[in-house]
Amino acid sequence: xxxxxxxxxxxxxxxxxxxxxxxxxxxxxxxxxxxxxxxxxxxxxxxxxxxxxxxxxxxxxxxxxxxxxxxxxxxxxxxxxxxxxxxxxxxxxxxxxxxxxxxxxxxxxxxxxxxxxxxxxxxxxxxxxxxxxxxxxxxxxxxxxxxx
Numbered sequence: 001x002x003x004x005x006x007x008x009x010x011x012x013x014x015x016x017x018x019x020x021x022x023x024x025x026x027x028x029x030x031x032x033x034x035x036x037x038x039x040x041x042x043x044x045x046x047x048x049x050x051x052x053x054x055x056x057x058x059x060x061x062x063x064x065x066x067x068x069x070x071x072x073x074x075x076x077x078x079x080x081x082x083x084x085x086x087x088x089x090x091x092x093x094x095x096x097x098x099x100x101x102x103x104x105x106x107x108x109x110x111x112x113x114x115x116x117x118x119x120x121x122x123x124x125x126x127x128x129x130x131x132x133x134x135x136x137x138x139x140x141x142x143x144x145x146x147x148x
Contacts, residue, residue: 018044018096019044021044021096021138022042022043022044025080025082025083027042027043027044027080027082027083028043028080029041029042029043030042030043030046030078030079031078032058032066032068032070032075033068033069033070034066034068039066041058041060043079043080043083043084043094044061044083044094044096045060045061045062046058046059046060046061046079046084046094047059047060047061047093047094047097047111047112047113047115048091048092048093048094048097048111048115048117049072049075049079049091049092049093050072050090050091051071051072051089051090051091052067052090053071054069054070054071055067055068055069055070055071056068056070056071056072056075059113059115061097061113063113072086072089072090072091072092075092076092079092082134083095083096083134083138085127085130085131085134086123087109087117087118087119087120087123087127088117088118088119088120088123089120091117093109093111093117095130095131095134095138096138097111097112097113098110098111098112098131099111099112101119101128101131106118106119106121107119107121107124107127
């Protein structure tokens with residue numbers, strides 16, 4: 001049994017919708033250390049983050065990745081809590097890219113880029129509450145900023 005998150009299946013929101021919602025929610029850019037320098041990245045471009053020991057792999061909406069020398073815990077404090085949620089100790093997802101939730105013995109999240117991420121059993125209830133709250137606040141904004 002699949003639980004469809006959005007009323008209509010989608011691959012992603014348009015760039016215009018993402019930028020408009022970012023301005024509306026007043027989301028700041030995220031500064032990431034990369035090869036001895038710092039890069040400012042718009043928060044809406046990050047699809048999900050994957051912890052790998054003392055490093056984190058940052059996955060972007062265009063399919064590219066960047067490895068940063070910060071733990072997932074340290075990066076979690078820099079991310080806007082309005083759109084980023086930690087469903088598992090090894091991952092943080094951007095709710096803008098959540099496509100569906102597959103409940104079952106182990107709940108699985110499917111992102112718009114095709115990635116599947118497992119939700120920790122202990123975090124499932126909290127995660128579902130955050131998704132519902134996000135939908136109630138965010139989905140009306142995307143229709144407001146939709147282009148005809």
